[in-house]
Amino acid sequence: MDTNDIRRGVLQTLCSIAPEVQADALLDAEPLRDQVDLDSMDWLNVLQGLHRRFGVDIPEADYARLSTLQRIVGYLAERLR
Numbered sequence: 108m109d110t111n112d113i114r115r116g117v118l119q120t121l122c123s124i125a126p127e128v129q130a131d132a133l134l135d136a137e138p139l140r141d142q143v144d145l146d147s148m149d150w151l152n153v154l155q156g157l158h159r160r161f162g163v164d165i166p167e168a169d170y171a172r173l174s175t176l177q178r179i180v181g182y183l184a185e186r187l188r
Contacts, residue, residue, distance in 0.1 A: 108187055113161070114180045120156040124149055135177040161187065
């Protein structure tokens with residue numbers, strides 16, 4: 108799975124939880140939660156959705172590292188190797 112596939116999966120997961128999100132308008136390096144205005148519960152649902160979709164455990168200690176779309180994709184790519 109390459110980074111484009113991962114990015115696509117992340118965006119699909121995000122849009123399944125927050126259907127109002129316009130995925131094509133998201134900036135890779137900007138804080139994701141600020142761009143899509145997710146509350147804490149929705150953010151946890153996104154992280155759990157990523158776990159289910161990609162089969163990657165995301166420990167709570169890593170949540171802060173997943174602040175941008177770019178960082179999420181990189182994190183998942185690293186763990187899927």
